[in-house]
Amino acid sequence: MATTGRGGGRTLITGWFSFPDGEATAGDVLALNRVRAVFEDRDLPYDVAWSPGFAPGELALEQAVPEAYERLVFVCGPLHGPQVAALHRTFAHCRRVAVGTSVIDPHDPAVTGFHRLLPRDGTTAPPRQDLSLRAPRGPAVPVVGVILTEGQHEYGGRRLHAEAARTVISWLAAGSCAPVPLETRLDRTDGRLCGTPEQLLSVLERLDAVVTDRLHGLVLALRCRVPPLAIDPVRGGAKVTAQARACGWPALIPAERLDAPALDHWLDWCLTRGRAALRRAPEPDSGDQAPLLPAALAGGPGA
Numbered sequence: 001m002a003t004t005g006r007g008g009g010r011t012l013i014t015g016w017f018s019f020p021d022g023e024a025t026a027g028d029v030l031a032l033n034r035v036r037a038v039f040e041d042r043d044l045p046y047d048v049a050w051s052p053g054f055a056p057g058e059l060a061l062e063q064a065v066p067e068a069y070e071r072l073v074f075v076c077g078p079l080h081g082p083q084v085a086a087l088h089r090t091f092a093h094c095r096r097v098a099v100g101t102s103v104i105d106p107h108d109p110a111v112t113g114f115h116r117l118l119p120r121d122g123t124t125a126p127p128r129q130d131l132s133l134r135a136p137r138g139p140a141v142p143v144v145g146v147i148l149t150e151g152q153h154e155y156g157g158r159r160l161h162a163e164a165a166r167t168v169i170s171w172l173a174a175g176s177c178a179p180v181p182l183e184t185r186l187d188r189t190d191g192r193l194c195g196t197p198e199q200l201l202s203v204l205e206r207l208d209a210v211v212t213d214r215l216h217g218l219v220l221a222l223r224c225r226v227p228p229l230a231i232d233p234v235r236g237g238a239k240v241t242a243q244a245r246a247c248g249w250p251a252l253i254p255a256e257r258l259d260a261p262a263l264d265h266w267l268d269w270c271l272t273r274g275r276a277a278l279r280r281a282p283e284p285d286s287g288d289q290a291p292l293l294p295a296a297l298a299g300g301p302g303a
Contacts, residue, residue: 009070011039011046012094014087016077018049018061031076031100031131046073066091074098076131079111079119088113100131142208142271144177145226147184147217149233158235160255164213168231171260172211177267180207184216209270211263213255215239222247227274229266231258246287 013035017024032048039046047069049061072087072094079101088096088109098114103122105111121127148168150161172179182203188195194203201224204210210221213231218240221228230252232240237254244252251266251274 011071012069013048013073015075019083024054027132028076030135034131034135035075072096076100078102080104084110142177145180145182145207145210147182147212147214155234161233164233164255167258171263215243225278227270229270
């Protein structure tokens with residue numbers, strides 16, 4: 001969203017987040033927010049050019065009319081490559097400034113095309129702090145673990161796993177929580193995955209809620225006193241529904257009734273009443289059958 005300030009000519013703010021095949025990192029967008037705050041404090045008019053893939057419906061770089069701008073600012077990231085160099089040709093009449101950027105090759109046309117550099121590193125000047133360090137930010141949001149599976153082929157034609165995962169992923173993309181993709185599968189060779197149950201439990205304990213269609217996603221979240229929003233991905237209900245019933249946990253959605261309003265309702269419940277209920281609840285009585293195992297092995301009564 002652009003300002004409508006009283007300053008002289010309008011400025012187009014760009015970055016790697018502006019290119020159709022570029023990317024928007026958290027640091028890039030925070031750096032942009034820092035620059036926007038400076039412009040708004042001084043009532044300077046500007047527009048931001050966004051990649052359509054990241055911000056559909058916002059001003060795209062190819063939609064920006066060069067003649068509408070007197071200045072161009074490039075924010076954050078490395079100054080290199082044909083995309084950055086093309087800005088100098090398209091906006092040749094503008095005064096062009098790069099801020100908070102890294103200089104790889106000072107002789108690169110992507111670098112030399114700017115009238116002024118305010119770099120963070122890569123020149124003979126001492127390095128400067130990244131713009132994201134002091135950028136304004138919005139309020140914190142709930143941190144939600146996401147544990148989904150598209151396996152469990154033993155359920156055959158009752159499987160709704162893929163449909164459930166698509167619904168959850170689309171809902172998360174439109175929501176305001178911070179998703180943390182997790183796996184209950186352990187892997188001691190992949191440092192991106194938990195290699196022990198204790199590692200996974202340590203992650204779960206730090207979350208605000210969990211969204212899962214896995215039985216152990218439900219159970220381990222409850223063990224950590226973190227409210228799970230459970231989804232049973234099997235038509236007619238199967239082990240997730242059974243386990244929710246065994247644990248007395250109400251936040252369960254059958255895949256046949258899975259939609260955004262249901263997810264909104266139960267996540268809100270988990271983050272409010274569910275969290276309160278888990279804080280008040282005593283340690284759960286173990287309803288497992290492990291103590292019955294010795295008698296069963298011995299062939300005793302009821303075995």
